[in-house]
Amino acid sequence: MEYSNQELPEGINTSKENPLKEFLVLSIGLLAVVFAVIFILILLVDNFADKIPFEMEKDLPVSSFIKNMKTEKMSPYLEKVTQKVLNTFELPAGMTITFHYVNDDTVNAFATLAGHIVLYRGLLEKLKHEDELAMVIAHEIAHIKYRHPILSVSHGIVVGIALTAISSSSGNSIVNDIMGTTGSAALMKFSRDYEYQADKDAINSLIKLYGHADGALGLFKVFESVAGKDLSFEFLATHPLTGNRISQTTKMINDRRLSHRNTMIEFPKEFKSWLKKQQEKSEV
Amino acid sequence: MADLIIFLTLLALGYGFGRYAENKHYKLIIKREKELNHIPAIASKIPPFRRQDLKSQLVAGNVVISVDFFKRFIAGLRNIFGGRVTSYETLLDRARREAILRMKQEAKNLDAEFIFNIKLETSSIYKGRKNSVGSVEVLAYGTAMYSK
Numbered sequence: 001m002e003y004s005n006q007e008l009p010e011g012i013n014t015s016k017e018n019p020l021k022e023f024l025v026l027s028i029g030l031l032a033v034v035f036a037v038i039f040i041l042i043l044l045v046d047n048f049a050d051k052i053p054f055e056m057e058k059d060l061p062v063s064s065f066i067k068n069m070k071t072e073k074m075s076p077y078l079e080k081v082t083q084k085v086l087n088t089f090e091l092p093a094g095m096t097i098t099f100h101y102v103n104d105d106t107v108n109a110f111a112t113l114a115g116h117i118v119l120y121r122g123l124l125e126k127l128k129h130e131d132e133l134a135m136v137i138a139h140e141i142a143h144i145k146y147r148h149p150i151l152s153v154s155h156g157i158v159v160g161i162a163l164t165a166i167s168s169s170s171g172n173s174i175v176n177d178i179m180g181t182t183g184s185a186a187l188m189k190f191s192r193d194y195e196y197q198a199d200k201d202a203i204n205s206l207i208k209l210y211g212h213a214d215g216a217l218g219l220f221k222v223f224e225s226v227a228g229k230d231l232s233f234e235f236l237a238t239h240p241l242t243g244n245r246i247s248q249t250t251k252m253i254n255d256r257r258l259s260h261r262n263t264m265i266e267f268p269k270e271f272k273s274w275l276k277k278q279q280e281k282s283e284v
Numbered sequence: 285m286a287d288l289i290i291f292l293t294l295l296a297l298g299y300g301f302g303r304y305a306e307n308k309h310y311k312l313i314i315k316r317e318k319e320l321n322h323i324p325a326i327a328s329k330i331p332p333f334r335r336q337d338l339k340s341q342l343v344a345g346n347v348v349i350s351v352d353f354f355k356r357f358i359a360g361l362r363n364i365f366g367g368r369v370t371s372y373e374t375l376l377d378r379a380r381r382e383a384i385l386r387m388k389q390e391a392k393n394l395d396a397e398f399i400f401n402i403k404l405e406t407s408s409i410y411k412g413r414k415n416s417v418g419s420v421e422v423l424a425y426g427t428a429m430y431s432k
Binding site for chain 1: 285287288293303314317321354355356357360361362363365368370371373374377381432
């Protein structure tokens with residue numbers, strides 16, 4: 001018996017196709033599936049999340065979270081502006097809004113479940129005009145009016161459960177990370193839509209109060225000066241890029257044929273000195 | 285954001301270097317297979333012909349090849365959709381052929397006439413994060429027959 005080894009033919013055990021093609025098909029497929037699943041889930045959730053009675057939000061542990069934040073008494077001026085802005089809104093029956101002030105350097109303000117709005121000294125210090133402050137407050141009130149906190153929480157829970165279910169069956173950590181990022185990108189899309197919606201209502205409120213919406217532009221300029229120009233991708237952020245918010249505002253102002261460059265109301269002296277005292281207090 | 289950049293960089297590096305290494309390796313494999321083709325590698329358990337003038341000795345060759353980031357990612361996607369995991373096919377093809385070549389090289393050093401009873405063993409020697417495959421080891425061994 002004669003034995004000899006033939007040369008092995010190529011291309012039977014392996015594929016000659018460029019792996020980039022497979023990569024593109026598979027990753028686009030995965031992203032499409034994850035996005036579709038999440039969007040359908042969110043649309044379903046939205047159908048009932050806003051039917052959760054506002055009263056029930058108060059039973060959630062958010063109240064103790066707020067209590068632990070060391071909130072302090074607001075200055076009479078701050079109190080006055082919050083009420084003034086609140087009066088421009090027509091809130092659904094039974095909805096109550098509670099304002100809190102925290103003596104802390106954080107440059108932020110947020111609205112959360114059960115109608116709580118928290119303002120930080122850090123943000124107030126960056127502002128110079130009442131119009132800008134009114135924009136912040138109106139923006140947060142609008143979030144609560146549209147029940148964005150409860151909607152966001154519901155989205156987070158449902159998407160979290162769905163992604164855990166999918167990723168536990170895939171068994172590959174990198175792919176799981178990608179699905180997680182896709183999931184949060186989908187959530188953030190909704191979050192940004194909420195920001196635009198809140199901006200719109202806030203601008204309407206400013207127009208009711210002052211006859212113009214320069215406070216919105218002033219506030220966004222403050223954001224730019226604090227954070228610098230945005231260089232990141234919008235699809236990975238909870239908030240729209242400031243530049244895009246400015247564009248939306250400018251468009252609204254132009255659509256209503258309102259004038260730019262109106263004089264904004266400066267903060268009164270007593271409020272400035274109150275802020276200063278607050279800062280000194282926090283340093284002690 | 286930073287995660288995304290790191291991920292894309294790893295993916296690009298994995299693709300670039302992985303592809304370069306694979307093409308280079310395949311060229312080398314094909315060249316050496318031709319060079320060592322005069323030593324038949326026979327899978328049957330018993331020698332094809334009985335000859336009293338030959339001595340036998342165990343020869344073995346083993347190789348460890350790492351999976352690159354790109355291959356691992358594609359394989360992970362395949363876990364979801366199913367289908368042929370082509371990115372691992374080339375990896376294992378290379379590893380098996382390389383192991384056989386190393387075994388043959390050992391046989392060549394003995395001036396062997398042929399190798400029979402060839403066996404191959406494959407194992408993943410290192411499990412990466414959350415049990416993803418890190419690298420594969422292939423061991424080829426057989427009995428080389430050479431002149432006394």
